Structure formats: C-alpha cells, structure tokens
Amino acid sequence: MQLVSDELISRLRTINQFSGNQIGQNRLVYSPTWVKGQQQLIKWGLAAGMAVTVDAYGTVYLDVIGSQSPNGIVATGSHMDTVVHGGKFDGLYGVVGGFQAISNLVAALGRPKKTLRLISFSEEEGSRFPATFTGSKHYARVADVHDIVDHHGISFDDARQKAVAKLQFPGVNTGLPALPDSFTELHIEQGPRLVNQHLQIGLVTSIVGQRRFTVTINGVANHAGTTPMADRHDALLLASSLINRLAIIARTISRQLTFTVGELHVWPNTANVIPGKVTFSVDTRHVQKAILDQFETTLRSEIQKVAVAPFSVSVNRWVNDQPTLLDADMLRQNDRWARKLGLSTAIFASGAGHDSEIMSRVVPTTMIFVPSIKGISHAPEEKSTPADLHAGVALLQESLKHQTY
Amino acid sequence: MQLVSDELISRLRTINQFSGNQIGQNRLVYSPTWVKGQQQLIKWGLAAGMAVTVDAYGTVYLDVIGSQSPNGIVATGSHMDTVVHGGKFDGLYGVVGGFQAISNLVAALGRPKKTLRLISFSEEEGSRFPATFTGSKHYARVADVHDIVDHHGISFDDARQKAVAKLQFPGVNTGLPALPDSFTELHIEQGPRLVNQHLQIGLVTSIVGQRRFTVTINGVANHAGTTPMADRHDALLLASSLINRLAIIARTISRQLTFTVGELHVWPNTANVIPGKVTFSVDTRHVQKAILDQFETTLRSEIQKVAVAPFSVSVNRWVNDQPTLLDADMLRQNDRWARKLGLSTAIFASGAGHDSEIMSRVVPTTMIFVPSIKGISHAPEEKSTPADLHAGVALLQESLKHQTY
Known part of the structure; x- marks a missing residue:
C-alpha cells in the first residue's frame, strides 16, 4: 500500500x-x-x-x-x-x-x-x-x-x-x-x-443544471473630465447596477440557486475614459430546471428594462446543461x-x-x-x-x- | 489661406x-x-x-x-x-x-x-x-x-x-x-x-483639480457551482456594490463633481470561478479642492466599512492634481x-x-x-x-x- x-x-x-x-x-x-x-x-x-x-x-x-x-x-x-x-x-x-x-x-x-x-x-x-x-x-x-x-x-x-x-x-x-x-x-x-x-x-x-450567459452592454465612451455626469452613458456603471440587481434576484428565487459573475471585460479600460462597452458572464446552477427557467426569464426582462437608447444591452446563452x-x-x-x-x-x-x-x-x-x-x-x-x-x-x-x- | x-x-x-x-x-x-x-x-x-x-x-x-x-x-x-x-x-x-x-x-x-x-x-x-x-x-x-x-x-x-x-x-x-x-x-x-x-x-x-485612485478588493476565489452563496466572498460583487454606492455619493456631494470608474480588472476572470480579486480606478474632478477632499474622505470611509475579513480592501491615490x-x-x-x-x-x-x-x-x-x-x-x-x-x-x-x- x-x-x-x-x-x-x-x-x-x-x-x-x-x-x-x-x-x-x-x-x-x-x-x-x-x-x-x-x-x-x-x-x-x-x-x-x-x-x-x-x-x-x-x-x-x-x-x-x-x-x-x-x-x-x-x-x-x-x-x-x-x-x-x-x-x-x-x-x-x-x-x-x-x-x-x-x-x-x-x-x-x-x-x-x-x-x-x-x-x-x-x-x-x-x-x-x-x-x-x-x-x-x-x-x-x-x-x-x-x-x-x-x-x-x-x-x-x-x-x-x-x-x-x-x-x-x-x-x-x-x-x-x-x-x-x-x-x-x-x-x-x-x-x-x-x-x-x-x-x-x-x-x-x-x-x-447550469446555464451560462454573456451580457454585452454598449454605452458611449467619452472623456472622464469634460462630460457632465448627466450626459453620460457609462457602460460600467450600468453593468455594476445590473450585477447587483441580478444577485438580489437570484437570492430571491432560491437560496440554492448559485449566481456568479466570474468574467468581466471593459472597453477601453483606461482610468480617464468613460467605459463605452462592458461584457460580463453569468453562471447560474440549480438541480431544478424550473428554477433555472425562472432566473433566465427574469434576467432577460431586467436586460430589456435597462436597454434604453443610446444604451444597447444583449444577452447570449452559451451553456444550457440540464x-x-x-x-x-x-x-x-x-x-x-x-x-x-x-x-x-x-x-x-x-x-x-x-x-x-x-x-x-x-x-x-x-x-x-x-x-x-x-x-x-x-x-x-x-x-x-x-x-x-x-x-x-x-x-x-x-x-x-x-x-x- | x-x-x-x-x-x-x-x-x-x-x-x-x-x-x-x-x-x-x-x-x-x-x-x-x-x-x-x-x-x-x-x-x-x-x-x-x-x-x-x-x-x-x-x-x-x-x-x-x-x-x-x-x-x-x-x-x-x-x-x-x-x-x-x-x-x-x-x-x-x-x-x-x-x-x-x-x-x-x-x-x-x-x-x-x-x-x-x-x-x-x-x-x-x-x-x-x-x-x-x-x-x-x-x-x-x-x-x-x-x-x-x-x-x-x-x-x-x-x-x-x-x-x-x-x-x-x-x-x-x-x-x-x-x-x-x-x-x-x-x-x-x-x-x-x-x-x-x-x-x-x-x-x-x-x-x-483631479484625483485618481486604485481600489483593490481581495476576496476568496472558489468554485462557482459548489460554493454555497452564503459562504462566498466574491470580490466582483463587492466591487459592483461599492461602485454603485460611490456614484451615488459623488452625485450627492456635487452635481459638478465628475466620477468615473474607467478601468476594472478581475482575477482570475473566468466564467466558472468566483472572483478572488478586483481592482478598479476612480477618477474624480472638480474646480474646488474642498469638494475633492470631501469625496476622498467619504471614499476612504466607505472602503473601511466594507473591508470586513476575509475581505481586504485598500485604496491608493496616484494622481492628486490641484x-x-x-x-x-x-x-x-x-x-x-x-x-x-x-x-x-x-x-x-x-x-x-x-x-x-x-x-x-x-x-x-x-x-x-x-x-x-x-x-x-x-x-x-x-x-x-x-x-x-x-x-x-x-x-x-x-x-x-x-x-x-
């Protein structure tokens, strides 16, 4: 042995x-x-x-x-x-x-x-x-x-x-x-x-079961000093509030539903430019298909809500394992x-x-x-x-x- | 001409x-x-x-x-x-x-x-x-x-x-x-x-005047599927809520105070791992030094509030132009x-x-x-x-x- x-x-x-x-x-x-x-x-x-x-x-x-x-x-x-x-x-x-x-x-x-x-x-x-x-x-x-x-x-x-x-x-x-x-x-x-x-x-x-999505937010890149706050369409600020909201939604649907944003990319990703684009992953898992369905439906409706021009927001599901x-x-x-x-x-x-x-x-x-x-x-x-x-x-x-x- | x-x-x-x-x-x-x-x-x-x-x-x-x-x-x-x-x-x-x-x-x-x-x-x-x-x-x-x-x-x-x-x-x-x-x-x-x-x-x-900071959040990287939500220390979820909170604070201090998170990095930045570390920039500008002072004091106190073990959160000011x-x-x-x-x-x-x-x-x-x-x-x-x-x-x-x- x-x-x-x-x-x-x-x-x-x-x-x-x-x-x-x-x-x-x-x-x-x-x-x-x-x-x-x-x-x-x-x-x-x-x-x-x-x-x-x-x-x-x-x-x-x-x-x-x-x-x-x-x-x-x-x-x-x-x-x-x-x-x-x-x-x-x-x-x-x-x-x-x-x-x-x-x-x-x-x-x-x-x-x-x-x-x-x-x-x-x-x-x-x-x-x-x-x-x-x-x-x-x-x-x-x-x-x-x-x-x-x-x-x-x-x-x-x-x-x-x-x-x-x-x-x-x-x-x-x-x-x-x-x-x-x-x-x-x-x-x-x-x-x-x-x-x-x-x-x-x-x-x-x-x-x-697990589902993975990529959420893409297009806003408007602009100068961090000269663009008044009221005139901004900051993709990262929108992403942050969406991620917070989705985390709360996941918790509300089921304490056993896992919710992870593991990957996030910012463009152009430099300190003095308002982010014009952000993508982030959403990974969510549960033993019941119905719970995963409920989360996905809510995710899509939340994205619809915030996709107000000139923002555009889209979601792509790239994993759907039952x-x-x-x-x-x-x-x-x-x-x-x-x-x-x-x-x-x-x-x-x-x-x-x-x-x-x-x-x-x-x-x-x-x-x-x-x-x-x-x-x-x-x-x-x-x-x-x-x-x-x-x-x-x-x-x-x-x-x-x-x-x- | x-x-x-x-x-x-x-x-x-x-x-x-x-x-x-x-x-x-x-x-x-x-x-x-x-x-x-x-x-x-x-x-x-x-x-x-x-x-x-x-x-x-x-x-x-x-x-x-x-x-x-x-x-x-x-x-x-x-x-x-x-x-x-x-x-x-x-x-x-x-x-x-x-x-x-x-x-x-x-x-x-x-x-x-x-x-x-x-x-x-x-x-x-x-x-x-x-x-x-x-x-x-x-x-x-x-x-x-x-x-x-x-x-x-x-x-x-x-x-x-x-x-x-x-x-x-x-x-x-x-x-x-x-x-x-x-x-x-x-x-x-x-x-x-x-x-x-x-x-x-x-x-x-x-x-x-402008000040730029880098905020570093250390949480605990772990598996996105097997770690119960209650046991997580997700650096990106904390970053998202902190960014949202700072944006509101900036608006409250002065409508003319600009606040931009232009750069954000996630580790390991992969869809199925809970983020263990996030850094992000904060760029803030105003014509009055007192307003910039007020923002910086609040930023530091907000960071103190969320830096609860096993999270550690730090802030580094790398631009301070009067x-x-x-x-x-x-x-x-x-x-x-x-x-x-x-x-x-x-x-x-x-x-x-x-x-x-x-x-x-x-x-x-x-x-x-x-x-x-x-x-x-x-x-x-x-x-x-x-x-x-x-x-x-x-x-x-x-x-x-x-x-x-």
Whole structure:
C-alpha cells in the first residue's frame, strides 16, 4: 500500500509541475502545459503496455484489453484541463487516480475479462473557449464544436489541430473509440459537505443544471473630465447596477440557486475614459430546471428594462446543461463496496458540472467524490489529504474489479 | 489661406494614419505608433530648418531661433500621446496646430525677435503607466517618474529609453531646454459647451483639480457551482456594490463633481470561478479642492466599512492634481486678438487636465479651445470641423506674433 500511495501522489506531482512558477495550475485546453500533461499520460500508458488512442479533440484513452475483447469495456477517468489559476486535483485526480486503480488491479489480478479503459478528456471547464465539456461531448457523440475563438482570437480548430498533432507518438492510435458499458468518475468534491460532516466518500445522485450567459452592454465612451455626469452613458456603471440587481434576484428565487459573475471585460479600460462597452458572464446552477427557467426569464426582462437608447444591452446563452440523474444501481453498488472497505459515505447532488453529466446520457454513469479541504476549488489553494485521495482510488479499484474480473 | 488649411489637415492625417487599422488612435507613450508620431514631427522640424531637441522623456522641442537669442522664448504645444482607442485631435491638434502657426508666421514675417518654440510633450494621459503629465512635469522640473510599470510589467524606464533612442536622428540635440517666457496650449474642448452655444473659441480661466485612485478588493476565489452563496466572498460583487454606492455619493456631494470608474480588472476572470480579486480606478474632478477632499474622505470611509475579513480592501491615490488658475493677462490678450479676428469666444474652466496645468506652475500659461462635435472626446468619434481647427490656429498665430515680433 505504501508503494501504491507514493505512485499516486508522485504522478499527480509530475503533471502539476508542468505549470512551473505560474499561479496555480493553468492547463487550459490545447495550451503548452495541457499538451505536456496529455503527453505524460500517454508515456505512462505506453510504458505500462496499454493500448493508447488519441481522438481528434485530444482526449486520451488508455486500454488494458480484456480477455473477452471486443466484448465489454468498463471506463473511468476525468479531464486534463483546468481553470485559469486552478488547483492540483480538479480533473487530474480522476485521471491519475483512475490510472492508479487500473494499474493496481492489473498488478494484483492480471488481465481482466472486460477491457479496462482510462479516459483523460481534453476539456471540461470552458475556461479558454466559450464551450464546456467539449471532450466528453465529442466522445459521447453528443455535440461537436464549430466556429468559436478564445480571447486572443485563436480559433478552437486551429488550437486543437496544433495541440493534437503533438500527441501523435509512435504506437499511438487515432480515431474515436467505441462507448463503454459504464463510466465511473473519481473527483474531488469541490465543496464543503464531506469535510463539514467528517465523511470520506461522496456518492453522487445527480448533477445540477447550469446555464451560462454573456451580457454585452454598449454605452458611449467619452472623456472622464469634460462630460457632465448627466450626459453620460457609462457602460460600467450600468453593468455594476445590473450585477447587483441580478444577485438580489437570484437570492430571491432560491437560496440554492448559485449566481456568479466570474468574467468581466471593459472597453477601453483606461482610468480617464468613460467605459463605452462592458461584457460580463453569468453562471447560474440549480438541480431544478424550473428554477433555472425562472432566473433566465427574469434576467432577460431586467436586460430589456435597462436597454434604453443610446444604451444597447444583449444577452447570449452559451451553456444550457440540464440537471442530470446519474445511475442509481451503480451508486448502490459503490455504497456497498465503500462499506466493505470501511469507508464512510454521504449521498448528495453535485453542484458542479462534470464529464459524467455528458457520459450519463449514453451509458450508465456514476461519480465518487473525496473531500476538499475547506471546500476550496478552482483556486491554487484546492487541496485534499493523501489519505482521502487513496481512499477514493481504493473504492474505484473495488468497483472496477467487480465489473471486469 | 487654402494652402495653409490643407497643410494643417494633411499633417494631422499623416500622424493619425500611423495607427493603421486599429480602433481609434493608440499613441500610448513609448509605443511604436507614438515613436512614429514624434519621428514625423522631428522630420518636419528638420525640413523646416528648426533647431530640434529631444529630452530624456522623449518630449520634442522645435525652435525657430529668434534674433535676440538667447533672450526670450515663447512656447506653444501639447502632447503626442493618446488614450487607448482615442481620437484624432486630443493633444495632436495642439502639436500640429502650433507647428502650423509658427510655420505661417515665419513664412509671412521671417525671423522673430524672440525664439518661437513648438513643444510636443511625451505623455499627458496616464493611459499606459500609472502617472500623468510625465512629459511636462519633467520639462517644468516639477517631478520625475520612478519605479512604475505598465500592465504588461514593462518598466517606465525601459520603455522610455528604448523609445527615446529611436528619436536620435542626426542633427537632433539632446538635453533639457530652458523654460520659456510663456506657454500657450491649443486644444480641442473635449466637452459640449462651445458647440451648445455655437461659439468658436474657448479661453480657459482654470483647470479642475483631479484625483485618481486604485481600489483593490481581495476576496476568496472558489468554485462557482459548489460554493454555497452564503459562504462566498466574491470580490466582483463587492466591487459592483461599492461602485454603485460611490456614484451615488459623488452625485450627492456635487452635481459638478465628475466620477468615473474607467478601468476594472478581475482575477482570475473566468466564467466558472468566483472572483478572488478586483481592482478598479476612480477618477474624480472638480474646480474646488474642498469638494475633492470631501469625496476622498467619504471614499476612504466607505472602503473601511466594507473591508470586513476575509475581505481586504485598500485604496491608493496616484494622481492628486490641484485646481489651477491660468494666466489672466494672457487670457485677456487672447480675447482681444480673437475679437480682432472676428472669432466668438466663451470663457470657462477646463474639466480636463492639461499640460498647461503643469506649465502654469512655472511660467505664465494660457489655453485656447476649439469646439468638439457633440462634445465627444477620448473616443474614436472625437471630431472638430476644419473651420474651427483653422480658427484656433489663426488665434494662436496672432497671439504668438504679438509676443515675438
């Protein structure tokens, strides 16, 4: 067990070190750091004698081919990308932890009957391009991406092709592998519930629905000193009052409705010019579609109210993920294996979106959470104890064993 | 007169064309476009047989040496830099218009008794580095700049030295020229008063005082989906409510007090992360120091109120320009010459800061304004009619003539 522990922590450290001296982890999809992460995983897979495939989006699949192949594939994994200034475990823990669980099984039990597949999805966070879960959506044949660009004007396709070309090592297959019989995602909780209740494992019933919008306000840029206050059409002042109003509205609709303006841009963004244009994101999540509908309707009517000429205000919805139920049978099984291993569990919904949400549309899917210290995630301070990280891998390993051997 | 007209407009166009296909003018100090602007002016000066000097900050001085030299220097000019996405006339009109007035005088009357000096100050706007009027402050021996960097982390000194090196043409003197006997700045009004009253010339009694602050809010970055609303410390939500509150306070103190948040930055600035840090600028101006004092005291107390742990909020004042009286005698003379030329005048305070504010601390200084269409400035739509631009040059020319011949 000590050796196994060292491997898990050491592999996490290896990939996290690719971010060097940056603030937190910055494996934005198709960035140089992201490429290094996927390359490292491919190297580990090849060294372990696994069959390695890279698809057109840069998702990496590492297969231990089962004796019954081609019948039966059991998959686990998560995503390689991070948010800007992200943490060391969101996504990567499910990738490296899945690799560790499979490696442990093969070392202990030899070749499985069903194929064991580790998946490292290319992108889940939506941090670089205005689209989320592009990796799992491509694999699940749910949706593909067209005509989007990042904030530097680089197109998704250009970035994708250049990055994926760097994953084409000798011995690596290309193409889109078949769907598995089931998918299990190991992940940090990213919230405070397990830690607050002193529990080791979270089993996930469902994933909140989430919608993301971009609000664009066009006002009139002008001189900050010579334009009388009464003659101004200041896009940032309007944005500030709209953001305040929307925060109050969200709270009024439901205390469980999350509301986040995470991204805001100002033009020309200089101290002595009245802002002529502002864009900001709105991210909102809830387990009930009706609540999300109510918020969206109110958002649109609030925007109508303030869009008085010469102001123009528009809203663009670019994420609309429905609340999703995960597989109840797989959850019950995992609860059983957890008890067998002596691990305490909590059963709850996930406040974050996950690749599992996409995978659950096409195959039975479940998630295993481990505690996040202080509930912090999407930040450099994101952390989980080694003991909790190992417990999650142990449960995943037990679950995969019962499905494949 | 037609030929003269063509030269003025054509020279403005030549320098404005250096910004190419960018949105508006972007001659931020020491940028490649700024370098081209100052180089062009130097070429015009050398071609006209003027004595050209460049100082250590990149301010350009073009002298027509008077017959009484070294006794007596009469200076005019303005600044070469612009705001981000600025207009075609702010600063540049006073530089090119001053050059035109001096050229016209020499063409018509030959060598002046006193030296005629055209000054193109390096920087006035404070758009790139957190400092304003650095060019005129250096010339007036009022202040020098130390240890500041732009948003890319480039130091003022590095940028300055590299750019100034590109102005060292053969025949160009270096060093800091002596102060003149007087300074006259020709400028667009940048506000709506002349246009609203259908008047041709504004004569400036005084310049508003202005203060600029940077407010920094540190909250806690966290996951936008899994962090309950009650557990958040969202730096952008706090910034929005603070900005709204400050706007109301400014209006309450005085309707004539301008309040602008022109620049705002968010960290990490990604849709699915609660903002952990926000900085924003506050620009506020008024003709009375007491009003500015009152605003600043209230700003500081409001910040104290919201700086509740784990939030930390700080304010840094980086501009504190006092309200300034310009020279009354020079204004009266200009009003006389304007009437002689048949030009209608208004006499008022300037809502914008100008190099004249700095120059007036060391020599008698006056300003001549021409109308801005719709009062728009610091934006690509900034415009003045050719007739008004020529009228301003004509008045400047008359004023310089009476001082030097």
